[in-house]
Amino acid sequence: MSKSSSPCNPQRIHTLEEIGWTEEFERAFSKYNGPYLPGRVACRQKTVFDLLIEDGEVTAGLSGAMRKLGRYPAVGDFVVLFSHPEAKTLTIVDILPQKTRFSRGASGRESSDHVIAANIDYIFIVTAAGHDFNLRRIERYLVIAHASGACPVVVLNKTDLLDDPSILIDEIHSISSDIPVIPISAMSGEGVEGLDPYLLPGKTITLIGSSGVGKSTLINHLLENQVQETSHIREYDGKGHHTTTVRQLFILKSGALMIDNPGLREVGIGCASEGIADTFPDILELAEECRFSDCQHEEEPGCAVKAAVQNGLLQAARLDSYQRLMRELAFEQEKAEIGLARLKKKRWKPIAKFAKDIQKSKER
Numbered sequence: 044m045s046k047s048s049s050p051c052n053p054q055r056i057h058t059l060e061e062i063g064w065t066e067e068f069e070r071a072f073s074k075y076n077g078p079y080l081p082g083r084v085a086c087r088q089k090t091v092f093d094l095l096i097e098d099g100e101v102t103a104g105l106s107g108a109m110r111k112l113g114r115y116p117a118v119g120d121f122v123v124l125f126s127h128p129e130a131k132t133l134t135i136v137d138i139l140p141q142k143t144r145f146s147r148g149a150s151g152r153e154s155s156d157h158v159i160a161a162n163i164d165y166i167f168i169v170t171a172a173g174h175d176f177n178l179r180r181i182e183r184y185l186v187i188a189h190a191s192g193a194c195p196v197v198v199l200n201k202t203d204l205l206d207d208p209s210i211l212i213d214e215i216h217s218i219s220s221d222i223p224v225i226p227i228s229a230m231s232g233e234g235v236e237g238l239d240p241y242l243l244p245g246k247t248i249t250l251i252g253s254s255g256v257g258k259s260t261l262i263n264h265l266l267e268n269q270v271q272e273t274s275h276i277r278e279y280d281g282k283g284h285h286t287t288t289v290r291q292l293f294i295l296k297s298g299a300l301m302i303d304n305p306g307l308r309e310v311g312i313g314c315a316s317e318g319i320a321d322t323f324p325d326i327l328e329l330a331e332e333c334r335f336s337d338c339q340h341e342e343e344p345g346c347a348v349k350a351a352v353q354n355g356l357l358q359a360a361r362l363d364s365y366q367r368l369m370r371e372l373a374f375e376q377e378k379a380e381i382g383l384a385r386l387k388k389k390r391w392k393p394i395a396k397f398a399k400d401i402q403k404s405k406e407r
């Protein structure tokens with residue numbers, strides 16, 4: 044068996060429970076008898092995967108059958124490893140059913156969802172005071188976070204740069220009254236204890252957010268070690284310079300598991316219709332009062348949503364954001380239904396007028 048020498052995690056002994064194993068995984072794994080063992084994907088290297096197993100860390104390749112089927116495990120997945128006793132190597136032969144799955148519409152024109160992390164309990168949407176702060180982007184992250192089945196938490200970082208963080212906290216609450224917002228400074232450590240209720244043993248958290256918001260700085264603070272490279276302020280230009288380039292899962296001192304991600308350049312919502320419903324409950328509630336049940340909240344008479352904007356009860360920018368995301372959803376659903384090639388050929392033109400708009404919003 045090949046013991047890992049990867050930089051993904053320091054060598055450490057742990058039980059399966061400590062790496063997030065639950066009874067459901069145990070049940071799913073019970074059909075495997077013989078030279079099989081479970082492992083959790085900590086990092087995907089170019090050709091092999093780094094995995095946490097019961098008593099340490101190993102590297103393993105993917106079976107030919109899984110490659111052929113395009114079944115690639117994501118960081119956080121529990122997988123079945125086949126042990127070749129003579130060769131002392133391990134091969135991933137199956138992926139156990141995922142408890143939750145955090146994905147985003149893939150970059151470019153790929154229509155299939157792109158899994159960022161699996162078996163996540165909490166998603167920390169990290170945003171930072173300064174140039175990154177953008178409520179519309181937070182809404183977009185909330186849509187995919189809600190759709191994943193994990194609980195979103197907004198982490199407002201770099202509060203040391205603010206005189207009064209409560210202004211930004213109130214702004215975030217204005218778009219997500221039920222979501223916890225935790226103000227911190229990952230650099231100084233101030234407020235980081237506010238994350239403690241989520242950093243529980245065996246629970247898995249993934250950090251998402253744009254490049255430069257301080258995800259790796261937070262991981263380093265929690266690990267009490269400079270494990271992850273972070274950018275120097277001088278070098279950081281705020282324009283898509285990515286310091287972290289691979290996803291990695293770390294075991295924190297508290298016993299929680301945390302995944303650091305490269306900054307997301309482009310966030311597509313895929314077909315996350317439930318995510319939209321959970322992110323905009325205020326608009327959906329207002330829409331129930333519209334005269335027409337299929338009201339698009341554009342120019343229709345008797346529109347309760349537009350009336351709420353006129354009366355100052357709903358921000359026009361929030362309605363605009365909702366409508367953009369709904370258009371993107373319709374576009375993605377149509378693409379999933381008839382395929383991108385046919386969409387381009389037959390009905391690309393009418394939808395193309397929104398394509399640029401959708402692309403711009405994704406990159407916002």
Ligand SMILES: Nc1nc2c(ncn2[C@@H]2O[C@H](COP(=O)(O)OP(=O)(O)OP(=O)(O)O)[C@@H](O)[C@H]2O)c(=O)[nH]1
Pocket residue numbers: 200201202203204227228229230231253254255256257258259260261272273274275276277279284285286287288304305306307
């Ligand atoms: N003032 C201040 N700067 C911070 C804080 N947290 C991080 N930074 C700085 O922000 C810059 C980017 O931090 P990183 O941790 O590399 O950001 P990241 O989100 O991991 O970026 P990518 O890996 O590119 O996705 C670095 O210069 C950090 O020192 C903070 O709380 N306050």
Ligand SMILES: [Mg+2]
Pocket residue numbers: 258259260271272273286287303304305306
């Ligand atoms: Mg980073």
